Amino acid sequence: MSLIDRRQGLWGLAALGIATTLPLAWRRAQAAAPVRPGTLAVVEKGAGRVAFYGVPDGRPLGSVALGVQPHEMVADPAGRFAYVGGYGVKGWQAAGEGGHQLWVIDLQQRRLARTIDMAPYRRWHGMRTDASGRLYALSETDSVLARFDRPATAETPDRIIPVGGARSHYFVVKPDGSRAYVADTMSGMVIMVNPDDASFAPVKQHIGAAPEGLALSPDARTLYVVDRPAGILHALDAVTLQPRARTTLRGEAVRVIVQGDGRLIVSNQADKSLTRHNPATLAEEARLPLPAAAPGLNLPDGGSILYAALDDDRIAMIDLAHWQVIGTFATGDAPDTAVLL
Numbered sequence: 001m002s003l004i005d006r007r008q009g010l011w012g013l014a015a016l017g018i019a020t021t022l023p024l025a026w027r028r029a030q031a032a033a034p035v036r037p038g039t040l041a042v043v044e045k046g047a048g049r050v051a052f053y054g055v056p057d058g059r060p061l062g063s064v065a066l067g068v069q070p071h072e073m074v075a076d077p078a079g080r081f082a083y084v085g086g087y088g089v090k091g092w093q094a095a096g097e098g099g100h101q102l103w104v105i106d107l108q109q110r111r112l113a114r115t116i117d118m119a120p121y122r123r124w125h126g127m128r129t130d131a132s133g134r135l136y137a138l139s140e141t142d143s144v145l146a147r148f149d150r151p152a153t154a155e156t157p158d159r160i161i162p163v164g165g166a167r168s169h170y171f172v173v174k175p176d177g178s179r180a181y182v183a184d185t186m187s188g189m190v191i192m193v194n195p196d197d198a199s200f201a202p203v204k205q206h207i208g209a210a211p212e213g214l215a216l217s218p219d220a221r222t223l224y225v226v227d228r229p230a231g232i233l234h235a236l237d238a239v240t241l242q243p244r245a246r247t248t249l250r251g252e253a254v255r256v257i258v259q260g261d262g263r264l265i266v267s268n269q270a271d272k273s274l275t276r277h278n279p280a281t282l283a284e285e286a287r288l289p290l291p292a293a294a295p296g297l298n299l300p301d302g303g304s305i306l307y308a309a310l311d312d313d314r315i316a317m318i319d320l321a322h323w324q325v326i327g328t329f330a331t332g333d334a335p336d337t338a339v340l341l
Helices: 006-020 024-030
Strands: 038-044 049-055 060-065 070-075 081-086 101-106 111-117 124-129 135-139 144-148 159-162 168-173 180-184 189-193 203-206 211-216 222-227 232-237 243-248 253-258 264-268 273-277 284-289 296-298 305-310 314-319 324-330 335-340
Touching: 038 070, 049 070, 060 111, 070 124, 070 335, 081 135, 101 124, 124 168, 135 168, 144 168, 168 211, 180 211, 189 211, 211 264, 222 253, 253 296, 296 335, 305 335, 314 335
Parallel strands: 211 253
Antiparallel strands: 038 049, 038 335, 049 060, 070 081, 081 101, 081 124, 101 111, 124 135, 135 144, 144 159, 168 180, 180 189, 189 203, 211 222, 222 232, 232 243, 253 264, 264 273, 273 284, 296 305, 305 314, 314 324
16 A cells, blocks of 8 residues: 655645646557567676667577676667676675676677776676766765766766765666766665765665665656565655655565656566556556566667566566567576667
């Protein structure tokens, strides 16, 4: 059951109005959601590579070998280069320093273009770009956020901002790059920083056991956060980080994303399902069982086909308009983030 602060009533009604009055063009686009032919680039953590697959048939098209445990990946707005963080160990409890590199992949030629050495910082996990094409990368162990203003050619970051966390695992950034929001799993906090100004005092909000998945509303005014082990979805004010709403999920959950109409999709790890949620009340509106848990949710901008990376080394293609799995294909070991080319 959702727990909503009465003081947030006006916010809830406004968000509900947005969600229930979709643009007609968007609704029409969702009426049919064929999988257009293309190429999906997938990080395969266990295989230590990025692999390319034709969609919708899933035929292998080649791969780029990287190193031990690549994790998050993001592509630039033009789709020319992808950037992958080198985590370097299998899990956060694994011994060793971990990786200290970012890999730059030429998506057109499907090759490793270069490697950026980020030593002494290590265990690079989260990767994002903003609307201007700037690249952001998060070091989990050292809790710093690096920014590259011209990532296609940069050899060093233009900014490194201390986050002030204990284990900074995942993050999102506003489209204009003015704020970044970090899920710090060991402290139980969400931390807001200014990626351009280290003198900005990080704003910290404790939300529970271990926040992980994060997503911003389309207007960037609301931050949605999954407390993974507790299985709770939170809505926070993206300016102050003050709580707005929360709801209990189906056990452990790992990711939350926002689809085109503002509604939320949560990946439930324990329940091996996706659930769709109202952005105002966070109430569950629909459930879709999956053949395996989905630690990676990949929704192209403006798209209606969700590519879910499954724990059994497959990609599931989900038609969001009809809320159904329309196909799966096999991948290498431990697929996660993906970009559609």
